[in-house]
Amino acid sequence: MPSSDATLWNRFLAGEEQAFEAIFQAHYRELFGYGLRLTSDEELTKDCIQNLFQRLWHRRQHLSAVEEIKPYLFKSMRHEVAAEIKAQQRRSLLESNYPVEFEIQYSPEDFLIAQQLTAEQHTQLLAALGRLSNRQREAIYLKFFDGFDYERISEIMGLNQQSIRNLVHQGIKLLRQSLTLPMLLLLLSGQLAAAFKGLLN
């Protein structure tokens, strides 16, 4: 039986505007969050989502069926952002004469920060995240916050599964080295503590 995602996607491919708008509305928030993490530029992110969906609509006759919409959109969004950043850099390259890196910046700002942390914990976690590479941060975020499995992350980031596993593994290792044990224990608070206690009893 096809998934509800697959059915919705097929309705969109058949040219049904309602289905297309439903996809836009259902995924806008997470695409916006993903785009901001990649660019930290709100306008650029909005434009990329617009371009992405305009392209989808125009090319719907050439698109194939998908089982899951979210990873497909994330992958396309990443392409869109990378292309836009590259184009921007090419333009600035023409103006200035120094070389630039063609790399997506995966911002550590404010991301991966649990809500109920004190300012000090917040700072410490940010600093720890700042020590990761862009790719490690992105893989960890897609894994834990967006909840993708390794296979999907490898599709989105265009790397093989083993590389993704390595990125997450190295990232976690670094993260744990930078965080002290008391810090880790401090993370254990409120509902988290309760849930945890219930599990271990």
Place this chain on the structure above:
Amino acid sequence: MDFTQYSVDDFVVDESFQAFVALADSEAGRFWQAWLSEHPEKKAEADQAFVLVQGLRQARPYPLADYLLPQELQRLRLALNIPAARPQLRVQRRLRVLTGTLAVLLLLVGLGWWQLHRPAAPAGKAARFATRHGQQRRLTLPDGSVVVLNGNSTLTTAAQWTPASPREVWLTGEGYFQVTHLAPPAVMDIAGAPANVKFVVHAGGLNVAVLGTEFNVNSRPGSTKVVLSSGKVAVERQALLTRENLLMQPGDLVETSAVQPGLTRRHVRPALYSDWTQGRLKFDQTPMRDVVQLLRDSYGLQVEVTDPAIMRQTVVGQVPTTTPDVLLDALAKSLEIKIVRNGSHVRFLPASR
């Protein structure tokens, strides 16, 4: 699999362990609970792993303003020509019939008048982009051209550009244009270029036609200015019975104003007029004369300088472009002068000793 060899990190990156953290009452959850009760020696490591996975899962989502989703959905509909709902379609049709009738009537009023009345907005469906005060937006147009809109500005374009028509946009406020070149390299003459490779900006009585280039247009009440960074631009001004044309060179500033409607041209440092797109102004041995000109052109300030010695100085440094006050403050400090601002009137005075 032998989980007794698992380190904290191994637990963290294990997808089945992650599923357990997500939901204790799942297949994976029940498995790990059973396993942990059989292996109490691994409890300390599993504890740490659990806390870390839980902490990472609870990241704060980016805030999304309530108006954004409907606004962006509308923008998408406009771009793709998707009607929002049926009733609205009918209203639009009626409106179009009405505007059509009005246009015919206007035509009948007289050919002379008709010639003056260039369209003030694109016919048919339009896409409109606006910025609030102090907000900047970067837009990519259907042809790949990029426009950076400064605060308090509006850009209107046809919702779709056909390959056969010129690319036209309507601007109020300020915008920096990077226009994609569509003409074959051999076509260098703007006037003679076929309509479909031209890009035309309509702003405050001026038509700015280009093939592909970078330039800044500032159209505020009272005056409109075009500054060319690179390439070639043809500026046209249509008045009651006259038509004025001017071909700009890089570094040119062309202006028309209520006080002096005829096109005037002077040479400026174009970077000063596009720096706002970077959110800062950069001065590098910039003569005060240029700075004073910038204050007038970009911020609409009337500057009065009592001591000619001030005008002979140069400035070095960077300031954010948020408000002119920041710039004035920085100037007062670095030149060691006194700056008095009264509305749009600014006086530069030698520091009193």
